[in-house]
Amino acid sequence: MKIPQFETTCAYVEATLEEFLTWNCNQSTISGPFRDYDHSKFWAYADYKYFISLFDDKTDIFQDVIWSDFGFPGRNGRESTLWIGSMGAHTPCHLDTYGCNLVFQVQGRKRWHLFPPEDTPFLYPTRIPYEESSVFSKINVVNPDLKRFPQFCKARRYMVTLKPGQVLFVPRHWWHYVESIDPVTVSINSWIELEEDHQTRVEEAITRMLVCALKTAEDPHNTRAWLNPTEVEETSHEVNCRYLNRAVSALFDYKTSKVVEIQALRTNRDDMKKEGLNVHHHMEVEQIDDQDLLLGTIKQEAASPFGPDLVPVILSSEELPSERRGIFEGDGKDFVGKDGEHPGKLHCTKRQRMMSKNEDVVAEQIASDSSMAPSQTFISTDDLLDCLVNPQVTRIVAQLLIKGRSLWS
Template identity: 80%
Template structure:
């Protein structure tokens, strides 16, 4: 009795628990929640903040009734563990209703319907990036079921949210979002999150190929890493957490994340929160998009004078330029294979010097920002351990090390920490032309296997190889700073 009487109004009942009116009190006011979100520089889980949200009851079955047979697109991937990430470009797509998805998900031997070509035991399905504003265009009233104003963002609701529906094994490759921070509400089922801090970016081997606006991908499959080709990944600080229904995960700006569904059906709702730093990020994204599109689009041979110096009299088609680049690279490797004086190590040393110079290019604003973040992080950490109590769970690095076996990874599970008693913004997302690839399992296996082939450094240089270097986030950041500096003169 003494322990029970010591509970203050700050404590809450577990979501869905019946009790007298007034007993459900949220642990953080909207103002306090926003303060935490804007200052905290590590992932954390908010507990007992959404028990009164109508969206709390949006199971897949309920949504299938709300959508009235509306077809949505599902991404289909293989349930296989490969060392190569399974990017969207290696997946197939199926247009189906939620009811058809649930039927396929329950009947593992279904031989009819849109999922008939996909063996449930070998494939997963994921309806991701489904924006409320287009998904529920005929039911705008449903927007009010998501109440982000409880986290200090007045007026933000489902209109600025995205829906994710997946089957067991559905996942997104490891990536970071260029814009904002992220709030993720888990509605049904559980998801396992693998998170890595921004300072580990060099260890994640970032790439913009395949290109997606505002997403920087990792070349590594973080749940089955190829440490032979990506040895630096062993230095990364993995943070692993299982997100349970009724919890809200906060993902700070530029934190890497790999997300996988670990229950038969999972539903999540998220919203990207705008930040001051997004202004520079949008410049970087525009530069990246421009370069990718320029190199991926055939040049008009009649319109070269605007950018080509008159001394360049040779043919300038993309095909010829690729051939020229490959001859230069081949000559480079030929030279260093036969030279007894100069070694490749000399090139590596030059690269290290270049990295040091790149660090010096960082603007004064970036330094001030880092200082502010560090100070804020220290303050929040101290406050979190002293007064936030069990309703804010800070996600710490795993104790087993970054390259642990998947089954051996320590996980923070929200259920273990829940108390025993108890301006308009969306992520810019360009519609991507997703072409349907072969639906057969054989084709999918071949696609995945072809990605796994190890290519020697002196192999043919493709446009993607060149783009991978040109639109590297570090390079793009320098280009953006130079561009802004040039326009400020």
């Protein structure tokens, strides 16, 4: 299969963990929710199981998940997610727009295919299927269609096999495709919020408004075809307008608080100077123009909280795995899809989440796309949306919107 297995075409079954494990043992007589799904033709992925939902009556288990060794004291299972899958289960290649990611492998092994943010144009990003905080690639990265996506050959692939007891740090906006390579895999992850997320929420609100407006107008009765199953929130234009306004307001509240914080630091510094103290031994306060701060031009370089034990992943020429089987996934349910269909990976709408600045590369990609089929003149809604809500475009729109709002204030 040369196209990604997206979740919008999955079938769903509701099952217990015991039923999943029984089915996964490939027993000949299977009853219950998996009776119609031959284990040799399907794979399972029960992901996005939030600890806080799974163990709301056993909150003491939250303390068993400890992220303090990675610079996050107090962070535990309450801010974590549990992932369970069978051999062959995988997520389509995507990037998370919010935060960075820590992944702890508990059981089995998972192979991660990673691509840096700078290679985004080579991954052919799309927002259909739509899900807040997820930008998908149009490419099946383990079996790419290079005739249709010729720029993908320029993408740099980093591969790592995560084994039990290991933790993987996925930096902000790194593309990843993840596949289970053992019969049962269990992982725990936590998304780490970043200051950049404040503007990203504005960008995501713009994307939501445009996607929902155009796709709903195109076919108001068939949202399942383009809306990921986890994206269950109201999609009306009125609600999305409120969402955008809340995101902008939250960004300005955050920037105002940063101005107050910096002013307090300056006041403290001045007081210390008056007392004849050597301020530079205690703190360094960057001279920042308040207007620049309000316009969002400040970038703070925070020291990495992660320890010295991180092992860098190098560019790999490892042979790609063979084509996998089908899928079912779960979020309280399990999703099933037949081999040859296009089921896929589950993402969460509540998740807290760079695009290449090389416009020449983008132009080259567009030119190569158009040269492949010069006689094809039909432009679909999705084609238009791929341009309108390209992450680079929404970033520019968000910056203009924020700048305009600051001038109105």
